[in-house]
Amino acid sequence: MSTERLRKYGFVAGFLVVPLTLYLVFVISPYIQAFQLALTSWNGYQRNPTYVGLANFGKLFDDEVFWQAIRNHAVILLVLPLLTIAFALFFAFLLNLGGGSRGAGMRGVWGSTFYKVVFFAPQVLAVAVVGVLWKAIFRPDESGVVNGALIKMGLDPVGWLTEPSLALWSLLAVMIWQAVGFYVVLFSAGMAAIPRDYFEAAALDGAGRFRLFFSITLPLLRDTIQVGWVYLGIAAFDCFALIQVLSVDAGGPDGATTVLPVEIYKTAFSYNKVGYASAMGVALFFLTITFAVLTLRVSRREKIEL
Amino acid sequence: MRNKPKPSVFSGLSHLALVIWALLIILPLLWTFLAAFKNNTEIFGDALQLPAEVRWENWARAWDKAHVGTYMINTVVVVFFGTAGTMLFGSMAAYVLARYTFPGQRLIYLLFVAGMAFPVFLAIGPLFFVVKQFGLLDSHVGLVIVYIAYSLPFTVFFLAAFFRTLPEAVAEAAKIDGASHTRTFFQVMLPMAKPGIISITIFNVLGQWNQYLLPLALVPGDKEKWVITQGIADISTIAGYEADWPALFAALNLAIIPVLVVYIIFQRQIQSGLGAGALK
């Protein structure tokens, strides 16, 4: 018995040693150091950082840009998952069940494979590429696709990225544009797995398409939707590449689109305030942790044991 | 079966919605493709005009000057090894954490899962020094190792959930047959977890393909070793200084087209893989 246990522990140790070492050295140790840096006024060049205690956090509290970034995170965290999932569910439903009229043949529309392939395509493009591409589309004058079309219609061009009231929504539109396809595929697979007879039985009872959706599809997809929500939530805390590349002066205008990663990057790499940037990072850390714990608590699935 | 489905108003409308969204994706890509043949004047003129002539020299400039080919190859190499390593070590860690009890198990699992919520930004400065100490700055090996380390949390979290759902009986049977723990894992459990593995592999490939910050910080100096995201961002900057937008658009297409081709070849596997993993 004890040899059996030894073998078991040997196996466990053998399997864990590489991943755990990598993880401790390259992930955990830098984070611990970052927490220490958040208590200094290090500028990234000095040999010996000066310890300043919690002063950075005090400054953070009075920093209006910091609060602006928090507000933007909140907006993205609400809007991105909500709209992405709503669009994706809508399209997945159409693709899988929008075809035939009532009756037994609950089918997808014609060409659904083609649509799925097209919808997913933006997902495979790197975010930096997407950013550069949309920058051209959103150009403020007739050389931008959208404004070019508006001008042709005799309307005034719109400052999609330069109007503070619009900029964040323009960026969100790009994020949603890129993300929807992924979830269409995910939800389609989920819908395909729902046994047909459920629908047939309900259809025989005279349930309409919308009843079918709300009383059968949605409840049975709940788990998948929750997984999607977690993915998108994590994504909402990291829109660095897109905002850095696409927005005007990285997070502008007037900080209307800024998020913490962008501010951290700017603070550390443009203004050399590595200590202060680390304090922002610590704040971001607590935000993300809070979100993750809340989400997992709310949507407790029996498989995810925390 | 009994009554043939009639095309209805609803069906028409749903087609319309789908067509609009498809156009929203196809048109920007098409426009970008056309822009690669324009000259500066056309790019800055009416956006909806077609290029007056087919100017392949834009593509030649992008290819020669911008090293798009090098960036692509680098990215493929790094992402291939990064994902392979992530899947191997991630599945190993996830498996023991999901199906074995040992002292410290819960703590290690929590440590991994908490990593999902760590903003990479917080660690980027110190990480630079850690990588530097190992002498791995400006190297693909360093980048691969870091990619693996940072992809572990999500992979472990996802796969552990997956391994927990696998039936106990199969593992028991293997044990009775006298298979070692290691053999049980590689020959029995791993094949059973295939749908989850495929799904998370796709996820990791997409994630690592997209990495922008890590290469930016860890491969700063040597342009020969850059990955595509760095390259495109750099080309975009250069275009701004050299006023060579046609080459920028050509370079963009050089980054987009191969990826789309590969994606279209593998789209069936990707779609079914994603579906299978998500449904457990």
Add this chain to the structure above:
Amino acid sequence: MTNPGEITRRQMLRRIGLTALVAGPGAGLLSACATGGGAEPAASASASASISSLVSAANPLGVDAKKPLEVVIFSGGLGDAYATGVHQPLYTKAHAGVQIKHVGTQNIGTQLRPRFLSGDVPDVVNNSGPEALDLAALAAEGHLADLTPLWDAPSVDDPGKKVRDTITPAALENAKLNGQDLVLNYIVSHRALWYDSKFFADKGWTLPATWEEFKALGETAKKEGIALFAFPGQKGPYYQLWNMLYTAAKIGGNQVIIDIDNLVDNAWKSEAVKASVTAWLEVQTAFGDKSYLGLDHTQTQIKHLQHKVLFYPCGSWLENEMVKDKPKDFEYAIAPIPSVTAADKMPYGAIQVGVGENFIVAAKGKNPQGGLAYLRLMLSKEGAKGFTEKTKNLTVVNGAAEGLDLTPGLVSAAKAQDAAGQNIITDARFEGWYKELFDYAWQQQNTLMAGRMTVEEYLDKVQKKADDIKADSSIAKQTRNA
């Protein structure tokens, strides 16, 4: 409050070799050996230059040809062909068998900051662009080599002279950081409003000298669908900040900018700054086009070339930057900023002439001697001439532009400088000293020019930022008096 360096300016003109272009006394004395304008600082025996056995007449800085040299160049408006095509060949010729590694980049900061941290630094850096390194912070850590040995080394062209006597005094003035000579400013640039002189001639328009004339021209241009002036909101707004600061200096004298540099209390709220910002906002509101807020500097410059914009505030590197896109019949020329009020301290015609394009040598690099020797070759007549040929920009080397075919833009800049005489607007040094303040000032300017902020709000905000910088003990302070 005397006007400093009156002689020096005249001499600077002469030394740069521009007097060849303007009829005037001393036109033949291009490379006349004039005595330095100011008092010569005593040569300090620098510790960083180890006087080794390698020193000889041909190798005054003691370069070890066995050591490779790494050069990193910001490849922006000036490109980097001047380095690979002119300066580096000079270096390999002077030191047989030497290896050079060249890196051209638009992101100096992203690429080099990590390397300064890790100790693996290149030897020579051209630190420019929106991502430039914080030189003050690097200096505080002892990363920048003292240039004194270079200033005191014999000139390549005339061993009887020291390098310091062959360059314009402004380059020596602006080399100082934390009281030491650490930075070589290599180019002389002229900053004002740029326009197409040919287009003006065709239209029969004359340059506006007063704000009223400026606005009247704006009305005329508006009828033809041309914007009087453009404010790009991306990457290039700092040109506009310079423009506002120079206008303020015209109104209230150079002291306005000096006070801002020295973080003097309420310097941003002076009447001159207020009048300047108000005047430009008025022009933007009446004649500007908001869509430019979404364009970057080169995109705006293309529109300028397409005659969609009349005046564009920029520096004399503009011509080279747009050389690929310039239509044949477009002739760049420089126009002074029109007088805002009748009581302006500086007359119409005052323009900004400054030195710029920072080069540094890494003190802790593998080859600081090589770095200094490389700069010395850059400061030779051949090096400077080659640079001007490649970039259409003038250098700080006296008399190096002699006999070169100058572009229309440069000729126009030279004439403008001559017309300005003593009335040269000083450069704003806080751009390099307190980057955060500079960035903040132009970012807020975007808000102001988009019409989302009043002049008072703008000045209050920027002043508050300046006060924060002043109060922040972690930022090293610099001062200037002229």
